[in-house]
Amino acid sequence: MSRVEHVLVTGGAGFIGSHTVDALLADGARVTVLDDFSNGKRTNLPGAHARLKVVAGDVRDAAAVRSALDGATHVLHLAAQVSVQASVADPVGSCRQNVVGFLTVLEAARAAGVKRVVYASSAAVYGTPRELPLTESSPVAPISPYGLEKSIDDQYGRLYADLFGLAPLGLRYFNVYGPRQDPRSPYAGVISKWAAALAEGAPVRIFGDGKQTRDFVYVGDVAQVNLRALAATATGVCNVGTGTSVTLLELLATLERAAGRVAEQRFEAPAPGDIPDSATSTGRLQAILAPGPFTPLGTGLAALLAGR
Numbered sequence: 001m002s003r004v005e006h007v008l009v010t011g012g013a014g015f016i017g018s019h020t021v022d023a024l025l026a027d028g029a030r031v032t033v034l035d036d037f038s039n040g041k042r043t044n045l046p047g048a049h050a051r052l053k054v055v056a057g058d059v060r061d062a063a064a065v066r067s068a069l070d071g072a073t074h075v076l077h078l079a080a081q082v083s084v085q086a087s088v089a090d091p092v093g094s095c096r097q098n099v100v101g102f103l104t105v106l107e108a109a110r111a112a113g114v115k116r117v118v119y120a121s122s123a124a125v126y127g128t129p130r131e132l133p134l135t136e137s138s139p140v141a142p143i144s145p146y147g148l149e150k151s152i153d154d155q156y157g158r159l160y161a162d163l164f165g166l167a168p169l170g171l172r173y174f175n176v177y178g179p180r181q182d183p184r185s186p187y188a189g190v191i192s193k194w195a196a197a198l199a200e201g202a203p204v205r206i207f208g209d210g211k212q213t214r215d216f217v218y219v220g221d222v223a224q225v226n227l228r229a230l231a232a233t234a235t236g237v238c239n240v241g242t243g244t245s246v247t248l249l250e251l252l253a254t255l256e257r258a259a260g261r262v263a264e265q266r267f268e269a270p271a272p273g274d275i276p277d278s279a280t281s282t283g284r285l286q287a288i289l290a291p292g293p294f295t296p297l298g299t300g301l302a303a304l305l306a307g308r
């Protein structure tokens with residue numbers, strides 16, 4: 001593992017980004033955040049910090065990325081348009097954000113001689129799984145522009161390794177949850193929406209029968225995986241999940257226990273494009289990054305409810 005001295009974190013004011021910035025600063029690294037604040041918030045980041053620089057700018061703006069890269073030894077690229085629904089509504093705009101934005105960052109890294117680029121890919125590249133658990137060699141068959149954009153990023157990553165000797169690693173995150181995920185966003189994950197509904201005493205909406213399975217991974221664990229990925233040398237892609245999937249009804253029961261409240265359940269028609277089941281192997285993650293034990297779901301949900 002190499003020493004991570006100075007990291008440019010694009011999208012660093014967002015949900016996963018801000019938790020990773022906290023972890024990098026705690027680890028002694030210098031951090032530059034580049035974020036356009038379209039979804040992230042300044043308040044997600046520490047106030048004044050000697051080793052943190054926050055730059056407002058767009059990853060599609062090559063000059064802004066070049067300038068933000070000044071002095072950086074590593075790049076963590078998280079900035080993206082993160083909504084599957086928005087990618088269906090505006091595929092061209094989403095492609096500019098998620099493909100052109102990533103390519104702009106890769107190009108700037110190449111020009112600056114920064115070889116290690118860790119970036120956010122997604123489990124969405126697999127579409128509707130034909131086999132479970134998913135491994136990195138499972139078929140890539142996205143069912144949304146968002147998933148397709150992330151799979152194109154994976155191909156650009158591979159090409160930049162071959163053509164230019166960059167060392168990119170794409171992290172295919174599964175369902176990340178934790179504090180700072182905005183429940184008011186129409187695209188928020190099920191956990192932050194249900195947590196908000198429970199807190200308000202409002203009914204929780206369950207699309208379908210609630211028996212769909214997902215791998216929920218705590219954001220603090222993802223931040224630690226990101227740190228290890230920056231320091232490591234493995235390239236290609238890597239699934240990031242706990243290896244244990246639960247049904248949405250099991251998730252709700254765990255959330256209710258953590259909150260000490262029982263929710264009124266409202267079942268609704270399945271959401272279009274919702275996949276029935278998802279699960280990942282952690283073989284490559286353990287082999288190349290060897291993260292510590294994952295936070296148990298009940299513990300992570302309690303932290304989310306406490307807003308930490």
Ligand SMILES: NC(=O)c1ccc[n+]([C@@H]2O[C@H](COP(=O)([O-])OP(=O)(O)OC[C@H]3O[C@@H](n4cnc5c(N)ncnc54)[C@H](O)[C@@H]3O)[C@@H](O)[C@H]2O)c1
Pocket residue numbers: 010011012013014015016017034035036037038039040041057058059060077078079080081082097101120121122123172173174175176177
């Ligand atoms: N949250 C998950 O479960 C999950 C799962 C798979 C993949 N991902 C990926 O992880 C990354 C981080 O996701 P998140 O959940 O923290 O979302 P987020 O929206 O909280 O973070 C994204 C950040 O990028 C910023 N941003 C967006 N467009 C930008 C641009 N053009 N220039 C500069 N900054 C820009 C936003 O303001 C925001 O702060 C994304 O690439 C997302 O696709 C997330």
